[in-house]
Amino acid sequence: MAKGGQPIIIxxxxxxxxxxxxxxxxxxxxxxxxxxxxxxxxxxxGMDKMLVNPIGDITITNDGxxxxxxxxxxHPAAKMVVEVAESLESSAGDGTTSxxxxxxxxxxxxxxxxxxxxxxxVVVKGYRLAAEKAVEILESLAISTDENEKELLVNVAxxxxxxxxxxxxxxxxxxxxxDAVLAIRERGIADLKNITIKKDIGGKIEExxxxxxxxxxxxxxxxxxxxxxxNPRIALIDTPMEVAKTANKAKLQISVYGDIExxxxxxxxxxxxMADYVIRAGANAVFCxxxxxxxxxxxxxxxxxxxxxxxxxxxxxxxxDATGGRPVRxxxxxxxxxxxxxxxxxxxxxxxxxxxxxxDCKGAKSVSLVLRGGTEHIVDNLERAVDDALRVVxxxxxxxxxxxxxxxxxxxxxxxxxxxxPSIAGREQMAIKAFADSLEDIPRAIARNAGLDTIDTIxxxxxxxxxxxxxxxxxxxxxxxxxxxxxxxxxxxxKVNSVKSGSEAAEMVMRVDDMLRAQRTEMQNVKPEHMxxxxxxxxxxxxxxxx
Numbered sequence: 001m002a003k004g005g006q007p008i009i010i011x012x013x014x015x016x017x018x019x020x021x022x023x024x025x026x027x028x029x030x031x032x033x034x035x036x037x038x039x040x041x042x043x044x045x046g047m048d049k050m051l052v053n054p055i056g057d058i059t060i061t062n063d064g065x066x067x068x069x070x071x072x073x074x075h076p077a078a079k080m081v082v083e084v085a086e087s088l089e090s091s092a093g094d095g096t097t098s099x100x101x102x103x104x105x106x107x108x109x110x111x112x113x114x115x116x117x118x119x120x121x122v123v124v125k126g127y128r129l130a131a132e133k134a135v136e137i138l139e140s141l142a143i144s145t146d147e148n149e150k151e152l153l154v155n156v157a158x159x160x161x162x163x164x165x166x167x168x169x170x171x172x173x174x175x176x177x178x179d180a181v182l183a184i185r186e187r188g189i190a191d192l193k194n195i196t197i198k199k200d201i202g203g204k205i206e207e208x209x210x211x212x213x214x215x216x217x218x219x220x221x222x223x224x225x226x227x228x229x230x231n232p233r234i235a236l237i238d239t240p241m242e243v244a245k246t247a248n249k250a251k252l253q254i255s256v257y258g259d260i261e262x263x264x265x266x267x268x269x270x271x272x273x274m275a276d277y278v279i280r281a282g283a284n285a286v287f288c289x290x291x292x293x294x295x296x297x298x299x300x301x302x303x304x305x306x307x308x309x310x311x312x313x314x315x316x317x318x319x320x321d322a323t324g325g326r327p328v329r330x331x332x333x334x335x336x337x338x339x340x341x342x343x344x345x346x347x348x349x350x351x352x353x354x355x356x357x358x359x360d361c362k363g364a365k366s367v368s369l370v371l372r373g374g375t376e377h378i379v380d381n382l383e384r385a386v387d388d389a390l391r392v393v394x395x396x397x398x399x400x401x402x403x404x405x406x407x408x409x410x411x412x413x414x415x416x417x418x419x420x421x422p423s424i425a426g427r428e429q430m431a432i433k434a435f436a437d438s439l440e441d442i443p444r445a446i447a448r449n450a451g452l453d454t455i456d457t458i459x460x461x462x463x464x465x466x467x468x469x470x471x472x473x474x475x476x477x478x479x480x481x482x483x484x485x486x487x488x489x490x491x492x493x494x495k496v497n498s499v500k501s502g503s504e505a506a507e508m509v510m511r512v513d514d515m516l517r518a519q520r521t522e523m524q525n526v527k528p529e530h531m532x533x534x535x536x537x538x539x540x541x542x543x544x545x546x547x
Contacts, residue, residue, distance in 0.1 A: 239330065
C-alpha cells in the first residue's frame, strides 16, 4: 500500500497469476495428464489411439510423438513434456513414450516429496545426481555391435517396430530397414535424407521392398514406351528442353506465307538439336527437371530413349546420388562422362500415372524403400514404424552400442540407484530413490498393458537381476527372461537421451513457482478487413495501391 491507502499495481491486472504451491501443483498435474494419455500405448501390447483432425482425417497409431504432436496441447507445462518426445524423436527416433511416462513418474513422485516437506530445489539436485549416475550405469551395461552387427541391427529394428506394425512381417520390415541404412552408411555416419520412402497403396505388406537405387513418381511421356530398359545410361537435364520464351512481348511480322513454314522449321531444328546432344552423349534415359517440349519427347522416344519432365529438384539430387550422374544446366556440355548408370529402369504405370524404378545402382549413395499395404491407414502406420526403425538403426550404426530391452535396463539402473542413494547425505537421497522408482514405471506400464500383474512382474524382475542383469519382461509368458537371448535390444542413445531429457523436463517444471498468463485480447480499433490474418500472406490493400 502506498501513502493514502492507494494500492501499488506491479503486475498487469489483465494477466492471470498463479503462485507458489498452487502453480507447482497445476504444472505437475498437466504433465501427469500428458503422461497418462500415452501410457497405455507403451510396449508390444500397447493400445492404439484414434486421432481425428478438423477435416475428418483419421490417424490410428500408438507412436507417442505422433499422438502428442497431433493433439495440439496448449498448457505450457504440458508442452514441456511434449518437447521431451519431440527432442527424443529427432535425436534417437524411438523411446518417446517411455520418456514421457518417465517424466510423468518423476513429477508425480516429486509432488509427494514436496508435500512431505522436501524443498523443490533439493529434489532437483537429487534428480540431477541420479541422472548422472543412471547414464554411467547404462554405459556400463552397453554391448558393442562389433560382432554379428547385422543380426543385432535387425533385432534393434524389430524391437522398435514391435506393436507398431504387423508382427507377421516385422522381421521382413526390419531387414529392409537395415539394408537401407547400411547401403547409405559412409564413414560411420548414416544420413537418412539419402533414403527415399515411397508409398504404394493397394498392394500387400509382404511386397514392401528395398530398392538399391531410386524410385520417382514419374513415368515416360509416351504411354507406349517399353516398361523396361536394361543397363540404362541416364542423362540428368537441369534446364528447359523447349524453345526459350522472350522476356518481353515481341511481335513477328511475316509478309510471305513461306516465311511461316521456315520459322516453324527453324524452331523445330533448334528443338531437335537439343535432342541430338542427348543422343550423341549415348543416353537412353532422360530426366528433365524443367519443361520438355512434346516434339523433343516424341523425337527421343521414337529412338528408344525414355524421357520424362518436371522431375522435382529433390528427386534430381537423389537420381544423381543413386546413379552417379551429374545434372547439367547447359545441354551442350552433356557428354558420356555426365551420364549415370543403373542395372535396370522399370516402369510401374497406370495410364499417365505411376512410378519409375532405377534398380541395381552399384555404389548408390541414395536408396529407396517402397511401402505397400491394402489401405492408406495401413501404409501410413507402416511408414511411422519404418521411420522409427530407420532412426534406431542409424543410432546403433553410428554409436555401435546397444542395451537389453524389455525393461531390463530400467530395472538394472533402478537397482543401481538404490544402492547408490545411501552414499548421498541429506534429503537428496530421497529424490534419488524416487528417480529409481520412476524408472520402474516403464516396465510396470509394459506389464499393465500386457494384462499382467504389475507387482508380481516388478518383484520377479528385481529377483532375476540378482543373477542376470539383462533380465526383462517377456509379455507373452509374463516371465523374466534374458532379453539379449530373445533378441530384444534398444540403442544405448535412446536410453541415455530418455533419462537426460526426462529429468531435465521434470526439473524445469519443478523450478517454476509463479505463472503469469496474458489474456488473449482482440486488436482494438482495427477493421476486420484490415486484420493481418485476412490477407493470408498477401500485401495489405493500401500497399497494393502504391504500386
